[in-house]
Amino acid sequence: MMHQEITYSCTTCGQVFSAADVRYLCPVCAGNNDPLQPPLGVLKVIYPYAELKSQGVSFKQLKEREFLDLLPIANIENLPPLKIGNTPLYRVRSIRNETIPFELYLKDDSQNPTYSFKDRASALVSAFAKEHEIDTIVTASTGNAGSSLAGICASQGQKAYVIVPESAPIAKLTQIIMYGATLIPVKGTYDDAFDLSVSATREMGWYNRNTAYNPMTIEGKKSVSFELF
Ligand SMILES: [Zn+2]
Numbered sequence: 001m002m003h004q005e006i007t008y009s010c011t012t013c014g015q016v017f018s019a020a021d022v023r024y025l026c027p028v029c030a031g032n033n034d035p036l037q038p039p040l041g042v043l044k045v046i047y048p049y050a051e052l053k054s055q056g057v058s059f060k061q062l063k064e065r066e067f068l069d070l071l072p073i074a075n076i077e078n079l080p081p082l083k084i085g086n087t088p089l090y091r092v093r094s095i096r097n098e099t100i101p102f103e104l105y106l107k108d109d110s111q112n113p114t115y116s117f118k119d120r121a122s123a124l125v126s127a128f129a130k131e132h133e134i135d136t137i138v139t140a141s142t143g144n145a146g147s148s149l150a151g152i153c154a155s156q157g158q159k160a161y162v163i164v165p166e167s168a169p170i171a172k173l174t175q176i177i178m179y180g181a182t183l184i185p186v187k188g189t190y191d192d193a194f195d196l197s198v199s200a201t202r203e204m205g206w207y208n209r210n211t212a213y214n215p216m217t218i219e220g221k222k223s224v225s226f227e228l229f
Pocket of ligand 1: 010011012013015026027028029030
């Protein structure tokens, strides 16, 4: 299947990598990661902003092309066939009958297919997997990311494995199972679930959706800013 050539730069050291060589964290910086600190070496996708600017591409044109120019996928059709994003934006004028002295808006991302903003990330992870012919995706999750991956994979005919810590809420576990994903509870914390998912990725060749660890999760969530722009 066709896929786009993607280049990443490391947000810690700035080194540039091809997606053909690196899929998750920067191999130089990831080695220095401390489990108690936010991860080093998170990758961001490089886009041809200068080229788009010199071609005079407008926001309206980007929007007409469903922002494909600013996404790391080759074809919009590879995104799930579900309505993700374009959620309502509400102006909130008062809280507990008291007028707010500034403008406050709430973006209701619970209107996404699995009821959370995590669908924005899962959608792109799923499309990337499809374009790279990977049919199984794994994630560590405390609830929302896992139920999102389960629902999105169900809609795309992909297999999902969700590894959860013992603190994960029953409602979310039920949702994960209802979508047909394989649930793997671990007796431990989110960090234990995270480590197990990384091992599973290494051993089984599954694609890994862990938040921030997979740069597609960050790319996917940016779609909310296109809606607010
Ligand atoms: Zn780096």
